[in-house]
Amino acid sequence: MDGLRRLITQNVGLRWLLPVALDHLRETAPIEAESGFYDDDLLHAVLTRTEEIWRNSPHLAHHLDETINLLTDILPDMQRLITEWRAPLFDMRMMTEDGSRLADWGKHVTRTHQSPSGEFQVHFYYNKVTGKILPFDYKIVFKAN
Numbered sequence: 001m002d003g004l005r006r007l008i009t010q011n012v013g014l015r016w017l018l019p020v021a022l023d024h025l026r027e028t029a030p031i032e033a034e035s036g037f038y039d040d041d042l043l044h045a046v047l048t049r050t051e052e053i054w055r056n057s058p059h060l061a062h063h064l065d066e067t068i069n070l071l072t073d074i075l076p077d078m079q080r081l082i083t084e085w086r087a088p089l090f091d092m093r094m095m096t097e098d099g100s101r102l103a104d105w106g107k108h109v110t111r112t113h114q115s116p117s118g119e120f121q122v123h124f125y126y127n128k129v130t131g132k133i134l135p136f137d138y139k140i141v142f143k144a145n
Helices: 003-007 014-035 040-046 049-054 058-070 075-087 093-095
Strands: 105-109 114-115 116-126 139-142
Touching: 003 014, 003 040, 014 040, 040 075, 040 114, 049 058, 058 075, 093 114, 105 139
Parallel strands: none
Antiparallel strands: 105 116, 114 116, 116 139
16 A cells, blocks of 8 residues: 555546545544554545545545544544645535525434444534535544443
């Protein structure tokens, strides 16, 4: 994966390599929960690509955001980088472009679900008027055993 990280950092073949990197990060996210180890170098390389790349490939941005939500033990420097990556993508206009008000949105939590990794809930933003769910800024929270 070091070669993949290097190519992504150099913006080489991002059209083909970003999906491969995102799939790898997604596949290894559950292992992070068990071992506490995660490929921070690859995640850093992916997160530091330009905003334009993510705006032009919203499906990849969504894929990365979902993967980040699976991580449980994020170092402070990486959390700062994630916040910086999300900031331009998470736009309040997205919440009001259909005419609804910010006050219509609220944070919600699903019922507890069972998985092979344990019990979890999904935390997300929901618009009680339109029934829409915000596609960014949600997370899966596993209950501590």
